[in-house]
Structure formats: structure tokens, C-alpha cells
Amino acid sequence: MNKTSLPGVLAEIAEIAGVEAAWALVSAQGGIVVYIPAEAKEGHWLTELVGIEAAEKICKHFSVGNTGNRIQIPMGKFIQSRERLVKALEAGMTASQAALSAGMHERSAYRARKRIKNQKQGSFFD
Structure with missing residues (x-):
């Protein structure tokens, strides 16, 4: 599956952090709303799931000012x-x-x- 075949938020994640990170989110959190913090930290579920580099990119992309954001992860x-x-x-x-x-x-x-x-x-x- 390529980036362009992913819907909305997953296409964004694939673009900034890679398709693997997008699919990891679908596998772990698909179908629910998750909180993406403004900053990636060791031990956070997102960092554990996709790694620190990808988590930093995702957090930066979805943060609103100095706060995190809630996003709906589509179902795989x-x-x-x-x-x-x-x-x-x-x-x-x-x-x-x-x-x-x-x-x-x-x-x-x-x-x-x-x-x-x-x-x-x-x-x-x-």
C-alpha cells in the first residue's frame, strides 16, 4: 500500500513519518481517538510504538501551539x-x-x- 491510497490522517502520518508508522498506528489504535502529545517522550505509547524519530515527527505535525491534539485513527x-x-x-x-x-x-x-x-x-x- 502506498501513501496515496491511505485515507486522510494516515496519509499525513505516512508522509511525515513513513508508511510503517501509519500502519503501526492502525494496528495498535485503529478505530479510536488518540491523544498525540505536543512533544515525544521516552516511555510514551506513541514513542514505544513507532520509535522516537517517527514519534517526534508525528507530535510536531499534529501539535497545536504548545499542546497536543486528539486524532481519530481509521480502522485497518x-x-x-x-x-x-x-x-x-x-x-x-x-x-x-x-x-x-x-x-x-x-x-x-x-x-x-x-x-x-x-x-x-x-x-x-x-
């Missing part, structure tokens, strides 16, 4: 399902087939197919 299962959905659509499956194979709603498949189409058209005109 949804991200992986979305990837399977996109791959199935790109392989030529119908929206119904892709939704079944990814374990998602058919509406999600139609929306994903529209996004894929728009991205391809956008790159054509760039």
Missing part, C-alpha cells in the same frame, strides 16, 4: 477492504462482484468506480 479493516474493492474494479469486475469480493456495500463500489474514472480523466487533461 476498512482500508484493506477499500483496496480490495479498487483492485477488483480495476480488474474489470462489476460493482456488485467487486463489492462482494471486498465485503463492502455495492454503493461503495459505484462511488469507488466513479472516483477511479475521475482520476483517470484528470490525469488525461493534466
Whole structure:
């Protein structure tokens, strides 16, 4: 999985601290709101999880002035399902087939197919 296929906050984390750090957060804290302190410290759960360098980058990015910030960590299962959905659509499956194979709603498949189409058209005109 690359940085661009990650949603919102995970894409930000992947950009500043690496994809491994983003996935570590998903694995450990996916689906909940976590407090990211303004400064990384030894012994803090974030530092223990991703290492001091990555934790420092994450803390600096999400801090608000001299205070930390609360962020929602997306659930990994949804991200992986979305990837399977996109791959199935790109392989030529119908929206119904892709939704079944990814374990998602058919509406999600139609929306994903529209996004894929728009991205391809956008790159054509760039």
C-alpha cells in the first residue's frame, strides 16, 4: 500500500513519518481517538510504538501551539477492504462482484468506480 491510497490522517502520518508508522498506528489504535502529545517522550505509547524519530515527527505535525491534539485513527479493516474493492474494479469486475469480493456495500463500489474514472480523466487533461 502506498501513501496515496491511505485515507486522510494516515496519509499525513505516512508522509511525515513513513508508511510503517501509519500502519503501526492502525494496528495498535485503529478505530479510536488518540491523544498525540505536543512533544515525544521516552516511555510514551506513541514513542514505544513507532520509535522516537517517527514519534517526534508525528507530535510536531499534529501539535497545536504548545499542546497536543486528539486524532481519530481509521480502522485497518476498512482500508484493506477499500483496496480490495479498487483492485477488483480495476480488474474489470462489476460493482456488485467487486463489492462482494471486498465485503463492502455495492454503493461503495459505484462511488469507488466513479472516483477511479475521475482520476483517470484528470490525469488525461493534466
